[in-house]
Amino acid sequence: MRIGIGLDVHPFKRGRACVLGGVTIPYEKGLDGHSDADVCIHALIDALLSACRLDDIGAYFPPTDPSLTGISSLVLLEKVAALVRTHGFEIVDCDLVIAADAPRISPHRSAMRAAMAAALSINVEQIGIKATTCEGLGFVGRREGIVAQAVALLDTAAAAPAAAPVLSASDVPASASSASTSTASAPRTAQDSARTSTTHTPDH
Numbered sequence: 001m002r003i004g005i006g007l008d009v010h011p012f013k014r015g016r017a018c019v020l021g022g023v024t025i026p027y028e029k030g031l032d033g034h035s036d037a038d039v040c041i042h043a044l045i046d047a048l049l050s051a052c053r054l055d056d057i058g059a060y061f062p063p064t065d066p067s068l069t070g071i072s073s074l075v076l077l078e079k080v081a082a083l084v085r086t087h088g089f090e091i092v093d094c095d096l097v098i099a100a101d102a103p104r105i106s107p108h109r110s111a112m113r114a115a116m117a118a119a120l121s122i123n124v125e126q127i128g129i130k131a132t133t134c135e136g137l138g139f140v141g142r143r144e145g146i147v148a149q150a151v152a153l154l155d156t157a158a159a160a161p162a163a164a165p166v167l168s169a170s171d172v173p174a175s176a177s178s179a180s181t182s183t184a185s186a187p188r189t190a191q192d193s194a195r196t197s198t199t200h201t202p203d204h
Ligand code: MG
Pocket: 008, 009, 010, 033, 037, 038, 039, 042
């Protein structure tokens, strides 16, 4: 298992579309940046890259690259999902929190989850979004920009359950044998055996 965290901030600018989590949200201004400035996806990308212990978003998608001007961050997210899998990981779960005093996020949460899940090729249930306001405080409160934070949990793609250890009587330490002599000799029911084998199944 690996976990990664990502944080991003973008300022508002008039004349730009407001794109959050891959969804264009009706608002009087949008976020400024080299791409579509989707602050949610950028935070998520950094969480995914960090969980793989790779460089951050700026190393993979530099703001100096003219081919990335105005690009949809969903495209970048798809590329990062492929990169994650190339490095032998599968995406287990993602969660995001958006700090914005405007626009309202909640009417668009479902669409944002669906858009990002599709780009990542995961189920909608594997990605969560919540939003908070900053109660008028700071640059978020003055509606000058938005902050997004994300966490991503990865697992190795080929993770197979470890083989259950096979114990024989000779593997049991002498002290344990003598301590459990009274119960070891008791007849065991099929139910007991089933319960024991279930208990020893590795937890994954
Ligand atoms: Mg960014």
